[in-house]
Amino acid sequence: MSEAAARDPLAFSALVLALxxxxxxxxxxxxxxxxxxxxxxxxxxxxxxxxxxxxxxxxLAEHLGVTKQAAAQLVDELVRKGYVExxxxxxxxxxxxxxxxxxxxxxxxxxxxxxxxxxAPYRRLLGEERFxxxxxxxxxxGPRGPVRPAW
Amino acid sequence: MSEAAARDPLAFSALVLALxxxxxxxxxxxxxxxxxxxxxxxxxxxxxxxxxxxxxxxxLAEHLGVTKQAAAQLVDELVRKGYVExxxxxxxxxxxxxxxxxxxxxxxxxxxxxxxxxxAPYRRLLGEERFxxxxxxxxxxGPRGPVRPAW
DNA sequence: TCGATATGGACAAGTTGCTTGTCCATCCCT
DNA sequence: AGGGATGGACAAGCAACTTGTCCATATCGA
Numbered sequence: 001m002s003e004a005a006a007r008d009p010l011a012f013s014a015l016v017l018a019l020x021x022x023x024x025x026x027x028x029x030x031x032x033x034x035x036x037x038x039x040x041x042x043x044x045x046x047x048x049x050x051x052x053x054x055x056x057x058x059x060l061a062e063h064l065g066v067t068k069q070a071a072a073q074l075v076d077e078l079v080r081k082g083y084v085e086x087x088x089x090x091x092x093x094x095x096x097x098x099x100x101x102x103x104x105x106x107x108x109x110x111x112x113x114x115x116x117x118x119x120a121p122y123r124r125l126l127g128e129e130r131f132x133x134x135x136x137x138x139x140x141x142g143p144r145g146p147v148r149p150a151w
Numbered sequence: 152m153s154e155a156a157a158r159d160p161l162a163f164s165a166l167v168l169a170l171x172x173x174x175x176x177x178x179x180x181x182x183x184x185x186x187x188x189x190x191x192x193x194x195x196x197x198x199x200x201x202x203x204x205x206x207x208x209x210x211l212a213e214h215l216g217v218t219k220q221a222a223a224q225l226v227d228e229l230v231r232k233g234y235v236e237x238x239x240x241x242x243x244x245x246x247x248x249x250x251x252x253x254x255x256x257x258x259x260x261x262x263x264x265x266x267x268x269x270x271a272p273y274r275r276l277l278g279e280e281r282f283x284x285x286x287x288x289x290x291x292x293g294p295r296g297p298v299r300p301a302w
Numbered sequence: 303t304c305g306a307t308a309t310g311g312a313c314a315a316g317t318t319g320c321t322t323g324t325c326c327a328t329c330c331c332t
Numbered sequence: 333a334g335g336g337a338t339g340g341a342c343a344a345g346c347a348a349c350t351t352g353t354c355c356a357t358a359t360c361g362a
Binding site for chain 3: 340343348354360
Binding site for chain 1: 159160161163164165166167168169170171172173174175178196199262263266267269270273276277281282284285286288289290291292294
């Protein structure tokens with residue numbers, strides 16, 4: 001695949017997709033092993049948004065690239081499992097501000113540690129210098145949009 | 152995000168995932184615009200496997216990371232839409248060998264062209280040299296496993 | 303060569319994570 | 333104050349998957 005990818009954009013895309021899948025799976029597995037085994041990757045993407053100063057269900061929906069009903073359903077589940085709490089919104093009585101509970105924060109920390117471990121083999125494989133260059137170039141590409149594949 | 156990604160493996164993973172999503176979506180949109188608008192990205196991943204010398208439903212299932220029932224369902228749809236045909240397997244009377252029809256090949260060619268276009272902006276952004284380095288490093292990471300995110 | 307077990311695939315039913323559709327309360331603008 | 337926009341809840345529907353079961357054929361050991 002290595003040589004093919006250099007010439008074939010389709011293979012290149014598959015490569016990026018497969019890498020993303022491995023990273024997500026690797027993180028998910030480790031987070032599960034750390035005791036948070038009642039979550040799916042999508043929940044982690046939600047955490048990332050909520051932890052960043054709180055969020056409303058609508059903002060979460062946009063961030064995840066799904067309808068707000070789907071986001072509300074996901075939030076329901078997180079509340080029921082004790083990771084998230086709905087508080088009153090400071091400036092909008094209609095909205096509810098989502099915040100992480102202590103368990104939610106613990107899971108976030110576990111995910112951070114899991115990500116370090118999941119990325120480590122790749123980091124080692126390339127060496128620090130080439131890995132840094134990879135991160136730099138990927139960042140330059142600056143993909144923006146929902147963090148979750150939308151298809 | 153650029154600077155964060157350099158230090159935060161979680162952000163790095165999100166970056167790779169978002170890029171993969173953009174590439175897949177970009178290819179999918181262009182293939183649809185080329186007249187093959189009755190397909191989903193998963194179908195494309197199936198084409199890639201079938202075009203490579205044919206495949207059985209079971210092999211396809213493994214390649215996609217789903218059960219063979221799911222793969223059979225997907226194949227049914229592709230046959231119904233005229234992209235794939237089931238032929239007898241040369242050495243195993245139980246199995247059916249899947250092959251692309253002419254329409255299937257046309258779609259594969261369209262996907263190739265679409266991938267070139269979808270990748271082009273990124274290629275331009277980095278320049279040929281850095282892009283080649285990116286492909287080389289990604290290839291070196293050598294992710295293997297189902298092409299479809301399994302979660 | 304024959305019997306036991308494994309494998310490819312079809313058929314059926316159930317699950318789930320999303321969708322669209324509808325409604326109400328609250329906000330914002332004039 | 334009135335009217336449209338927005339955040340969110342409730343309900344129903346759907347599509348892509350799953351598990352479970354069965355049959356035909358293949359493979360392997362005695």
